[in-house]
Amino acid sequence: MGSLSLLPLILLPEAWARGLLLLSALVLGLPHGAADVLVACRLGFSFPVFVGAYLLLSLLPLALLLAYPPLGLLAFLFLALFHWGRVERKGFLGFLRAGTVLLFPFLFHGEAIAPFLRTFAQGYALPPGVALSLWLGLLLLALRERHPWAQWGDTLALALLAALAHPYAALAGYFLLQHSLDSLRLVGVRGQEWLAVYAATLAALALAFALYPRFQDPLAAYMALLFALTLPHALTLEAWLARSRLPRRWPGPGGKSPRPGPRGRSGPA
Template sequence: MPAYYLLPLVLLPETWALGLLLLSALFLGLPHGAADLLVVRRLGLPLLPFLALYLALAGLLLALLFHYPPFALLLFLGMALFHWGRVEGRGALGYLRAGTVLLFPFLFHQEAILPFLRAFAGGFSLPPLAAGTLWGLLLLLALWEKPGARALGDTLLLALVAALAHPYATLAGYFLLQHSLDSLRLVGVRGREWLLVYAGTLGGLLLALLLYPRLLDPLAAYMGAIFALTLPHLLTMELWLRRPRPPARWPGTGR
């Protein structure tokens, strides 16, 4: 998704930005993760053992969030960076784009994300120097691969949006229009399969509701649910991306 689609996000005030991010629980955001149920079906995996392992991993991450919230935040950022960059499929440039969305809030918008950090991680924050150093390394890796001028320019435009827009707006825009759409396209949700996807989405919503009394912040509760589900979702998508595929047919041979 070209970054210029995200330019209007620069104009969104904080309330609207937060609302857009929370709406991703219903539209594309949580549903893209619920499409893991389709991946299981298409890979021919047994559903009940898969769900048992899925929920066990989610439970482990919740325990981590409750007992070691600062480490949970760092793990959340690391998993999202790997997974988002991987799904983009652009090599190091994809990781740079993901890192831009995830790291720029700590570089340019520390005060804006402080309420979330207090609820989610006890006020712990990634130091700006660490965030800036990591982003610089991702930039060097992307430049090492010599991306095309158009792709690099689009990534720099994304960085401009991330620097100027409210961080919730940038996160919502990227999560909805880039990562979630890319994931749904990779899985290829069709027709009545959306019913199964939205049935799975209800589970994610229920988890967020259960987390709210403990975290006492709607965004922290939503992000807590996403954090718990990110590792099993990431592993499921890795199975899908690494699945054996039939060899491409030779042009003109019919084989």
């Protein structure tokens, strides 16, 4: 979905934006990560070994967040920026787009995210000067690449959304309608496979409920869950992106087997 179509989210009040972000636990957001169970099967991983390694890896960021919340926040931002940018598959422009959604709240919406940061990271916030420097660095790197004007226009629309909308609305719009959809298209979930995806989704939600007493806030508990799962999820998607080509029995979007992209990767560059 193009970023221009997300601009009406600017009109969402905070309560609705928060609700939309929490809705991603059941619609597209968390389920796109739960599709990792399909990736494991398609790559030929031993399922018990995969699940065991997945859970162990998820404990590392969770332990960091619980022990050192400010450092956990920084690690969460870095992991999300790296993973979202990789799924964009647009080089540094993809990382710029991810950074726009993740860094603009610290530049334009410090007061709006302060209550969340108090419960999630003991009130620590990325200094605006650091956020701006990181974003400008990504911009300079993206400008060195050649991208169609349409992609720059879409990135400008995303920047307007991140600057003007409530940060929950901008995050929900990008997370649900761009990142999650792109990820699900890469995996190609079909038919009854959604049953396995939602079984894994509900299992993951159990962790969020277990974390609620620690944070006393549903959004903070949900974000802690996403942080815990981002590391193993990102590694799983990296393994999926690194394959030489999709097996023909797993067609991509539109029902056609994708052709190898640049550098031997499948799908769009």
